[in-house]
Amino acid sequence: METGSPIRRHRSFSFGRVWTIATGTLTQLVRMKVFAFMAIFAVVLIGASFAFADLKTEQELKMLKDVSFAAIQLFCMLFAIAGTAMLIPRDVEDRTLYTILCKPVSRLEYLLGKLTGMVLVLVISLGAMDLLFTGVLHLKQRTVVEQNVAELEYRPFRSQEEREKAVAEIIEVATQQGASWNLQAGMAAILAKSIVLTAVTLLVSTFATSTLFTIMVSLALMVIGHAQGLAREVLLDEADGAVLPRLVAGGVAVLFPDFKTFDVLDAVITGTVVPGVEVLKMGGLCGIYCVLYMLAAWVLFADKEL
Amino acid sequence: MSSVPAVSVEQLTRVFRVPGLRRREFTAVSDVSLEVQPGEVYGLIGPNGSGKSTTMKVLLGLLRATSGKCAIFGRDSARVDSREEVGYLPENPYFYKHLTGAETLEFYGKLCGLRGRELRDRIGEMLALVDLEESRDRRLGGYSKGMLQRIGLAQAIIHRPRLVVLDEPTAGVDPLGSRQIRDLIMELKRRGITVILSSHLLEQVQEVCDRIGIIFRGRMLREGSLAEITEVGNRSEIVLEGMTPELMEEIRALAAARGAKWIHDGHPRTTLETLFLEVTSAAAEAARASGGKS
Numbered sequence: 001m002e003t004g005s006p007i008r009r010h011r012s013f014s015f016g017r018v019w020t021i022a023t024g025t026l027t028q029l030v031r032m033k034v035f036a037f038m039a040i041f042a043v044v045l046i047g048a049s050f051a052f053a054d055l056k057t058e059q060e061l062k063m064l065k066d067v068s069f070a071a072i073q074l075f076c077m078l079f080a081i082a083g084t085a086m087l088i089p090r091d092v093e094d095r096t097l098y099t100i101l102c103k104p105v106s107r108l109e110y111l112l113g114k115l116t117g118m119v120l121v122l123v124i125s126l127g128a129m130d131l132l133f134t135g136v137l138h139l140k141q142r143t144v145v146e147q148n149v150a151e152l153e154y155r156p157f158r159s160q161e162e163r164e165k166a167v168a169e170i171i172e173v174a175t176q177q178g179a180s181w182n183l184q185a186g187m188a189a190i191l192a193k194s195i196v197l198t199a200v201t202l203l204v205s206t207f208a209t210s211t212l213f214t215i216m217v218s219l220a221l222m223v224i225g226h227a228q229g230l231a232r233e234v235l236l237d238e239a240d241g242a243v244l245p246r247l248v249a250g251g252v253a254v255l256f257p258d259f260k261t262f263d264v265l266d267a268v269i270t271g272t273v274v275p276g277v278e279v280l281k282m283g284g285l286c287g288i289y290c291v292l293y294m295l296a297a298w299v300l301f302a303d304k305e306l
Numbered sequence: 307m308s309s310v311p312a313v314s315v316e317q318l319t320r321v322f323r324v325p326g327l328r329r330r331e332f333t334a335v336s337d338v339s340l341e342v343q344p345g346e347v348y349g350l351i352g353p354n355g356s357g358k359s360t361t362m363k364v365l366l367g368l369l370r371a372t373s374g375k376c377a378i379f380g381r382d383s384a385r386v387d388s389r390e391e392v393g394y395l396p397e398n399p400y401f402y403k404h405l406t407g408a409e410t411l412e413f414y415g416k417l418c419g420l421r422g423r424e425l426r427d428r429i430g431e432m433l434a435l436v437d438l439e440e441s442r443d444r445r446l447g448g449y450s451k452g453m454l455q456r457i458g459l460a461q462a463i464i465h466r467p468r469l470v471v472l473d474e475p476t477a478g479v480d481p482l483g484s485r486q487i488r489d490l491i492m493e494l495k496r497r498g499i500t501v502i503l504s505s506h507l508l509e510q511v512q513e514v515c516d517r518i519g520i521i522f523r524g525r526m527l528r529e530g531s532l533a534e535i536t537e538v539g540n541r542s543e544i545v546l547e548g549m550t551p552e553l554m555e556e557i558r559a560l561a562a563a564r565g566a567k568w569i570h571d572g573h574p575r576t577t578l579e580t581l582f583l584e585v586t587s588a589a590a591e592a593a594r595a596s597g598g599k600s
Binding site for chain 2: 012014016017020021024027028031032094095096098099100101102103104105106305306
């Protein structure tokens with residue numbers, strides 16, 4: 001006769017349960033064909049690689065990086081919002097949440113599982129776009145060098161040394177602006193921003209009444225997050241020691257993520273090397289934001305009536 | 307059998323705030339108490355909106371009680387670890403449509419701590435039990451309503467719970483599917499698993515349940531074993547073999563004198579459906595008389 005559970009000591013927190021929910025979320029999004037948007041990215045990227053052929057070596061590579069990073073950032077951030085916004089409301093609507101929370105799964109484990117699942121999806125999609133982008137940039141870099149070196153044939157040089165110097169210059173510029181490890185600092189910034197946005201969206205979805213509401217609020221938070229650094233500076237400049245504007249500025253800084261702190265893309269695009277410590281700082285800040293937003297989400301979700 | 311009840315609900319009350327500017331409240335469950343012993347099949351019946359699902363949700367920790375206590379095998383049902391003992395099938399469940407039947411069971415099995423060979427064996431066993439072996443690799447998006455209910459039942463018992471809570475398990479299922487689910491409940495009972503069941507199909511409840519509670523407008527109106535609550539106390543019945551119309555007047559005396567065999571002496575039973583309708587309409591009448599206050 002089968003009359004009860006085998007003896008399994010219940011642990012109040014289990015990474016195994018979090019991972020199960022995370023991989024379930026990954027499978028769900030993969031089977032919803034969410035990666036189809038990468039085909040659009042590929043078209044944008046290939047189009048951009050042919051679009052700026054009339055420009056100089058440096059500008060041509062910069063424009064390709066500029067367009068590609070903009071597209072990658074846009075896709076990742078919109079995807080972080082749209083993908084996350086439907087996770088909890090859909091589980092509530094379909095009552096799938098009942099069947100999960102009726103197992104020995106805590107609400108914190110559920111939330112962390114959903115966050116981890118979305119992070120996995122972001123890492124995979126960003127990784128794929130990174131590979132594609134780096135590959136196209138590398139090819140473009142080679143083509144540009146070959147073309148520019150070939151053009152030197154028609155330029156008069158006083159000596160072989162002078163010609164070699166011109167070739168070296170072309171290679172140096174292309175190397176500085178082409179595929180390099182520095183690009184990964186830009187990718188890390190986009191990933192960190194998207195993860196923070198995922199945590200914010202998850203927080204919103206714990207009290208939202210619909211997916212649409214979650215998307216609208218999260219989009220607004222994304223805009224505020226990009227502008228809040230600037231707004232804070234203006235507010236503090238004009239405050240001139242007044243308490244209220246300083247309190248408002250402080251409140252905004254605590255409540256909303258400051259996405260400006262992740263802005264290293266301009267440096268990456270211009271070819272300026274981003275120090276490793278900056279990348280570590282972004283990672284740390286991303287972690288702090290995630291912990292804060294997940295704690296808030298947990299507090300709200302723990303009391304949510306299902 | 308253990309002396310600790312499988313389920314113990316003591317004076318459970320659940321009040322909801324109605325959204326809006328006025329701070330109005332709605333009492334979904336009021337002072338409900340019930341106890342289910344291990345191995346019993348308990349039927350909770352009542353019309354829509356009577357408080358069955360709310361009671362079940364509080365029992366499963368999905369809702370908090372406004373007052374009162376719920377325990378599962380002696381453990382406070384608000385605690386996450388009490389759910390190791392429980393399997394739940396909600397009304398009209400929608401599982402992840404993108405998963406296959408086997409993947410669904412794997413997902414829920416892993417949430418319960420099952421891994422490796424034990425999990426694989428258990429998935430095979432459950433699919434065989436609910437007769438879905440042939441559909442194990444089909445995505446749930448292509449399952450019929452009856453198949454979804456059966457896979458739902460399989461996920462509810464994947465971790466060998468001692469208590470299974472079924473909320474309208476046959477809602478929207480055709481008679482054949484309904485019969486299959488009834489057979490599965492009987493199988494759970496045979497295996498010694500405690501079952502709490504809510505259903506509108508009173509005949510089915512009567513068929514499978516040992517004890518029944520009738521809940522109406524959040525209050526438990528009647529509770530007891532099937533025999534107890536279907537008994538009509540103010541009447542008597544006589545069961546005779548070989549009875550003729552002439553024996554009716556002086557039946558007891560004549561039965562012995564005419565050689566009729568005395569088979570049974572007791573109270574006649576009404577059907578559960580009749581009782582349910584009588585009890586709920588009387589309560590509705592009483593509520594109307596008192597101005598709609600429950």
